[in-house]
Amino acid sequence: MADPRSTTGTATAIDGRDGFPATVPGLLLDRVSRSPDSVAYLRPDGERWRPSTWTDVRREVFDLAAGLIGRGVDAGSRVAICATTCYRTVVADLAIACAGGATVPIYPATRDDEVRAQIRRAHAVLTVTDRPVAATDILGIDGLDELATEGRRLLRTDPGLVERSIAALSPDDEAALIYTACEDGRTKGACLTHRGTTYGARAVAQTGMISSSDRQLLWLPLAHVFGRSLLLMAVHTGVSTAVDGRADRVTANLRTVRPTFLGSVPHVLEKISRLERDELGGRLRFVISGSARLSEAVARRFERLGVPVLECYGITETSGPSCANLLGAHRPGTVGRPLRGTEVRIADTGELLIRSPGVMTGYHDDPAETAAALDAEGWFHTGDLAEIDADGFVVVTGHRKDTFKTSTGKYVGPTALADRWRRVCPGSELVVAGELRPYCVGLVFTTAPESVVAAALEQLDARSDPWERIRRFVTVSAPPEADDLDPTGRPIRDRVLARYARLVDEMYANGRRAGQDGSRQSNAV
Structure with missing residues (x-):
């Protein structure tokens, strides 16, 4: 039985000394x-796909x-x-x-x-x-x-x-510098080496799940380590890749490209899970879900189609996948076991720690953030809370750091948004929801007229990335409850969202179009 607070992939190293190339x-x-x-790649060319x-x-x-x-x-x-x-x-x-x-x-x-x-x-x-x-x-x-x-x-x-x-x-030369969100709304650049970025490709290949007879549809951005990992994994294994980054074409492309597996984020998987098997191309063997937690309902819909959903875990700083469910070693509700060459531990605080060839060398020109994330023994502190079950499967239970992911896989810093909000609408408070949702919504605590709130949100959105923008909001005229405030008088986000869970759910239930066309809708209580 595995130590419930520490586990590792198979001991064989995958670090560039395993007989496979360790540079891109x-x-x-x-x-x-x-x-x-x-055939390496297929690309859309009018009504056909041109091979290379x-x-x-x-x-x-x-x-x-x-x-x-x-x-x-x-x-x-x-x-x-x-x-x-x-x-x-x-x-x-x-x-x-x-x-x-x-x-x-x-x-x-x-x-x-x-x-x-x-x-x-x-x-x-x-x-x-x-x-x-x-x-x-x-x-x-x-x-x-x-x-x-x-x-x-x-x-x-x-x-x-x-x-x-x-x-x-050299395998230790820098291959990519990818910027990711800080808790305060800034970005920091994770330095990833050739050894690190190719590690995931080699580790996934050694699971035996994929081969050169497979085909994938790659639509994820290459700024997303999930997308980069799928790209390099295909190079390593010889998988043919149909490339089209237009998210609104995923459904149509599945029918024409007929992939044997698909890597995607929960937001898109939720949409395509309602299709019939033939509409998915008819050849899909499995789906890889990453970047955010997938709902059980979506996973069950795919299972009914005979398509298992394999959730995995990896973030920018680990160059891609660290843990994964595999065919034949699949436990729903978990992100799987560590890949070969990866070690995971749970710190006394409950934080998930990772050590592997994929871990970044540090944050570019940011020694303070680097020191906070990487300890002297080479463990990367992910900021995520997790548990390891008796069989070595990792369950992510929450976050230590003050960021969350939307269902599209984008990071949002709610505290940074709240701080910016106070500058554009003094005397009010904004509590942002959006974890595992397709877009962000907000509870605005204020007695100001709705027109003032809407104008302030326009200013906030102008300073925010598209995935941070508040698509729907509710104004709450009563101040937050005393139990929902921290010692400085700021709202405690989790408590406020729990108290107003019904309002948050209603914003999503009544505003499905809001995340698609960028329109904003409002209400007041």
């Missing part, structure tokens, strides 16, 4: 050598990598990508690694000032984007073709240009 370019070149003519083989991918990646080198990208350089997931962004991401650089992936929905801040703080030498961004060294995604043409010219005169950059890479 290494994974790619290994795959090209194993199955050069197999692994040989095609290598050529396109090398052309673009050479172009990046020609533009000054070299070892240690960072290149940002702020664009919807598509075949071009996949090639660009792989090309940055082959040029010796590190990717700074930015969620495409991130507000402009935060995009500029991340580019500046990362010291990115170039930014690839599919939208206008007021920053220097911007390359529109359509400009990638011209850059690849430049690269082909360079390779004609120096055929070994990209190979030399790849050969100079």
Whole structure:
């Protein structure tokens, strides 16, 4: 029987000394050598899906990598990508690694000032984007073709240009710098190495659940470590990947692409769980759910279709998956057991601690946050509360840190939002709900007219990312109960939400459209 407060994956190490490549370019070149003519990617092209083989991918990646080198990208350089997931962004991401650089992936929905801040703080030498961004060294995604043409010219005169950059890479070099939310509303950049980012791909491959005969639909943003993990896992195993980052096309794409497995977040799984098996493509063997807790009802709907849902656990700082349910080792309500090479412990505070090759090296230019998250023994303090059952399955029970995740997998800092609210609407309090929901709603404690509240929310939304915006609100004229206030007089969020649970539920029940079209609805009590 496992120690209920500590467990580990199989002892065999997966750290780059297990016989498999431990750099992103290494994974790619290994795959090209194993199955050069197999279909690597499918991309939408009008009414059809255009295939690319692994040989095609290598050529396109090398052309673009050479172009990046020609533009000054070299070892240690960072290149940002702020664009919807598509075949071009996949090639660009792989090309940055082959040029010796590190990717700074930015969620495409991130507000402009935060995009500029991340580019500046990362010291990115170039930014690839599919939208206008007021920053220097911007390359529109359509400009990638011209850059690849430049690269082909360079390779004609120096055929070994990209190979030399790849050969100079170490597994401990930085592969990605991904910004994630702090409790105070700021962002911090997690530094992920090649060893770390490829670890999850190798660990998942060793479960034996997937093979080169599988096909997946990849729609998640590559700024999401879940999406990056699915991308690299496919490179390592030879899974063919249909790429289309448009979330509103997932249902239609399932029918046409007919994947054998799908990785997704609960918000989208909830929508597609109402489809029939044929509408899911008819070949789906299992679904991987990550980023937030999945409701039991959604899991049961998939089970009735004969499609098991395998919940997993991983966050930005662990480079992707740390724990996972597997076919044949699946326990609903848990996030599974640690993957091979990962150790987990429960601290005396109940916090989940993780140690693995995937754990970040630290937060970029933020020694205080790094020291708070990584201890001297290499354990990463996740901020999540958890338990480990007698069989080693991990159950996430809550959060220590003051952030929550929506069902779309986005982090929200409710205290930071409340602090910003007091600046735009003095004398009132905002309590934000939204954990495991598709969007945020708010309880506003104030006697001010509703028009004043609505105007203040417009100001708050202008300073917030799309997933932080308050889609519905209720004004409460009575002040919070004394038992619901902390010693400073601020509302204790959990107590307030428990007291007003019916109102919160009604906001979601009556406002399903609010999260889809961005409209805001209100009420008062």
